[in-house]
Amino acid sequence: GPVLATEKPLLTKEELESNTRLSCQCKVKQNIRIEIPEELFNVKEYAVIVDKMEKLTSTIKKLTFNLGEEEINFKPGQYVQLKAPAYDGNDEEVYRAYSIASSVNDKHIIELLIGYTGGIATTYVHQHLKEGDTAHINGPYGEFYYHEDDGPIIFAGAGTGMAPIVSILQYMADNNIMREAVFFFGAKTRDNLFLLDKIKAFEEKLNLKFIPTLSREESPEWKGERGRVPNAIDKYIDTGENYSAYLCGSPAMIDSIVEALVKRNVPVDKIYFDKF
Template sequence: MSHQVALSFEDGVTRFIKVNPMETVADASYKARINIPLDCRDGACGTCKAFCESGSYDGGDYIEDALTDEEAEQGYCLPCQMMPESDLVLQIATTSDVAKTAASTYTATITALHRFSESTVGFTVEIPNRDDLVFLPGQYVNMTVPGTDQTRSYSFSTGPTQHELSFLVKITEGGLMSEYLRDRAQVGDELELAGPFGSFFLRERKRPALLLAGGTGLAPLLSILHKMQNDGSDLPAHLIYGVTFDHDLVELDKLAAYAESLPNFTFDHVVSDPASTAPNKGYVTGLIEPQHLNDGDVDVYLCGPPPMVEAVRTHLDEQGITPVNFYFEKFNNSATGPAGEAPAPTEAELAAAEKAAAETGRPVALGAATPQPGDLYEIGEEHPPVADSDAQFDARMALELGALELTIGRLTEQQLIEYRILAEASTASIDKDRFTDAAAFTDTNAAFHEFLFRCCGNPVLLEAYNRLEVTQLMHQVLRTAEWVDERVPHDHLAIVEAFERNDRAAARELIVDHAEHAKETMRRAIAQRKVVTA
């Protein structure tokens, strides 16, 4: 009989292949157009060496130079020789990009074009398998420019539950996609999409929100507004939309409609051109009022060019305000690639972050990385420092709730089995409310929490999670800890059970509760360390 093999790549992407009887994993991979490392195919070089996380197999024939007996005992294997005897999970020592496997792709058909002005084009597409494309409000896809092998990245301006998918594009002179949309695009044209990508998305709402958009950075915020409306939230939300010239203003009618239909939503727009006829002239920061910041108890979502992001940061510093959460996505319209337009960022380049130590008194920065030449987006987060580590765990919870939406009801039977194995492994180092091995728990706990991000097929989201450095913090704080909230290991198993039942509501509640149990464990450990060192 055939077996399913999960190939887990270093960038967090997991791909599944079917391996037939008497077929090696490497042969099956290449049949599926997944080019894992391979050279000799005879078990002589070790190029394809991988690690088997679970399952049984016949290791085949190979020489000592390719794989030692000690390595084989540890679980290392050679895909060019191994034949599965059960379903397997393999760690592949390369990224999915190198292996030429990628996120899901879709063929879309343009159903509407709206050339708003000389500076902006909007367009709408449909895909036949719409239910297969699950995204979070604020995320983006990569599009292949028709007639080329070049891709460009655009955020959805429609919500996750809307059938049609819409986008806003700023026209850049000499840009491949810009010129296609401006000069040649027609209803009925086909576009290739890949994604979704990105870690800029609406988190669970607990407080007022301030949404700041620069130019076509309005697109992901429109998607976020649709989600807010669907959720029935009545928490205050205010949007400030800034552009350079009057003709850059788009979708004001949609914003007005949301102001009518979404409780406690208001918006302003501002134009920087002194000759503008708009009621507000200047910049976004000039319209940020104290009530919008709510004394810092606010979630700020900002999408715009880098100078706008820095201007908002400066404004907040001058006001002495540190928002509870500051999520941003920078895009650089002036960045030019070989074709004169910003190329799509690579998955590895997109999201990066830094965490400032809590004792510095500066914000905990969870993004963004220095962009590589030609990058279009930088994505990141900032949260206020707290000595008891709550910020990291709240940020992890917010990301996990996003990963939940992307994976619930979509995990395969094999993935659910792996998820349960990881949950059970995390309980082995706990006896009721005591750690038997805190370091081992921290490692198995990290594998459990990373799992959903690996299943998303979104390396940017995985990178955002890794940059929180929760595992490093736990290793530091729990090194000598003894007490653990006894609900923690039970939470892991209960979350898996909710996924097995496809119970979204239960899974969300459990993830939120688990964050509180984890924070209590960390607080107790920090307090104990202070007593010991006093």
């Protein structure tokens, strides 16, 4: 049947044009066929132990969860959901999505990068969760993941958007994938840069160039790029016809980077992104 008025605000222009409906708004009047994406059969609930919590910046922590005898199979770039239970000052149980930062080969370990925003889940992580605690995650999920190809790659991210890109780079390193790659990482100041040793190791192992660009760094000691990621893309990418791109960051940041990539003729169907 036709799309209802209650559905229209929740559907994109493309979804409306393709007659996509919200299942919760449809009345089934005859037999229907339901197709479930194969990857959803991998989704499970896990009780995990917090092995380690490491402070990377003033607002970002790296969490290492141990799945014990359980295994998780995911594609590099995908995410899991972490449950934040009720705690002192919050009586609501919520799930929040966080990209996986660890290797697909570490089937008993999950690493997440979680920045403090003052929300229910990040407050739970930064102020209540401790090493040795039991936590609950489910997954994996997501259509943002590494695609096998031969062309060069542009990675771009900011903050905890580092997580899925690190997982993809680890996959490339583990499989000796030597595609030419450049990683633009946006931050405010040098204090907001992290995992630099890990990225340096990827540069030495892979055909990768890391280009951090700082928007608010005032020190003259900083000799790297200044400004925002789209400015750096304009500077370093002349023509992007052969590139694919993987982007992770805020919606506003992603939109501005996509615009910069399209200006450099990066194919739209090879621009993969995860907005958070």
